Amino acid sequence: MPTIVAQTKPWRTLLAVSLMLVTAGCTRKPGPASALKPTGFGAALVESSGGKQIGATGMVLAQPLLVQVNDEQGTAVTGALVEFSGPTGVSFDPPSGLTDSSGQLSTNVALGSMAGRYQLVAHTSTKTQKPVELKIEEIALGxxxxxxxxxxxxxxxxxxxxxxxxxxxxxxxxxxxxxxxxxxxxxxxxxxxxxxxxxxxxxxxxxxxxxxxxxxxxxxxxxxxxxxxxxxxxxxxxxxxxxxxxxxxx
Ligand code: HEC
Missing domain, CATH: 1.10.760.10 (Cytochrome c-like domain)
Structure with missing residues (x-):
């Protein structure tokens, strides 16, 4: 069977998730002892690309997930710490990092071994330590x-x-x-x-x-x-x- 090519076109609209939430076993939280020291702080996290992909279970999605940190005025923030987390079985490479000069950080996502919809979360925090989250969804085909x-x-x-x-x-x-x-x-x-x-x-x-x-x-x-x-x-x-x-x- 030829390998699956993840769909590049994102789903049309945002998912109104009114579904049974399955929380399989232990969940992965961003490690508190991150060695990365942020040099910038934002107020918002936005998805640039890579959400709503359709991939295969256990495989790395075709496109990396790219998120951006912005300040209150919507200007990109360099050096902000972003950490990714997801359900059991999902892995990120890298799992965390600092945003680049365009305020962005990209990570490669491998989905878990179960078919279904996966909710991923990107985290950052404001200067006053207020957590900022962005939820992203991907689909793993069995x-x-x-x-x-x-x-x-x-x-x-x-x-x-x-x-x-x-x-x-x-x-x-x-x-x-x-x-x-x-x-x-x-x-x-x-x-x-x-x-x-x-x-x-x-x-x-x-x-x-x-x-x-x-x-x-x-x-x-x-x-x-x-x-x-x-x-x-x-x-x-x-x-x-x-x-x-x-x-x-x-
Ligand atoms: C030659 C063009 C063509 C191909 C190929 C085709 N379809 Fe369709 N399909 C249509 C059209 C036109 C309609 C809309 C019929 C209507 O609304 O009267 C339709 C309707 C449908 C619907 C009803 C929902 C809808 O879209 O309106 C389903 C389900 C469906 N097709 C499944 C399939 C599947 C599965 C395949 C492949 C195995 C397939 N079709 C291949 C033309 C096609």
Whole structure:
């Protein structure tokens, strides 16, 4: 199986996480005895890039997580100490550091061994020691969802993903009826697993929808269709209630 290429496009909107919070075992808190001495202090932490990636369990995400420390006026702060923490199994390289001349610090993130949504936290503190936090979410696909991801790339993305890549020109703009990207939870979460199975197996007309949605019942096995559905459920935004595994620290 080819290795998974994490999706570069972030999820559309912020996650309204109304899910079961799973706190697996001990959580990792930033070490108090950090050897790094901050030379600057900010008032806010913002995400520059690297949040909302879709990767594989146990793997380093394709893009580093880049955060920025700003002061009250929104100006970048150099030399501010930032520490990263996450649920059990998540690792950061480096786990902490000082912001550079553009106020930024980047870290490589490896997700844990469980499939699901991971909540990561970046920490800094103000001059008066007030903690400042930024929460970031990433998704780890398990084996089944990775199979679904690859099937999506092979069969579905050319219509369901409006963006073209060098390998795949999107057909989206040519379609009279627009399909939804699989992250679009507002639409897809309202469909039951049985409905998803029906439209994927028998095409749009099975649900009185457009015949531009082709039937895949002859191309894909039952197991492959299930893999696609578990993938669609995991990446949906807002999250699909029944796939609600969120790994976060207390
Ligand atoms: C040739 C273009 C095309 C391809 C390829 C395609 N679809 Fe679709 N799909 C559509 C269109 C168009 C609709 C919207 C039908 C409507 O709303 O009437 C749709 C609708 C759907 C829906 C209902 C939700 C929505 O987006 O409106 C699901 C679920 C779905 N497709 C799954 C898949 C899966 C899974 C694959 C790959 C195995 C796939 N589609 C491949 C065109 C396509």
């Amino acid at each position: 084996y089944q969802e990775q199979v679904g991801f690859q099937l999506d790339n092979k069969y579905c993305a050319r219509c369901h993903d409006p963006e073209s890549t060098p390998e795949r020109v999107s057909n989206y703009d040519n379609l009279e009826t627009k399909p939804h990207p699989f992250t679009e939870g507002d639409t897809l979460n309202k469909m039951t697993d049985a409905e998803l199975t029906a439209i994927i197996s028998h095409g749009g007309p099975a649900l009185n929808k457009s015949a531009l949605m082709p039937p895949y019942g002859y191309t894909l096995s039952k197991t492959e269709i299930e893999a696609l559905i578990s993938y669609i459920r995991l990446i949906s935004d807002p999250p699909y209630h029944a796939s609600g595994m969120v790994y976060a620290q207390k």
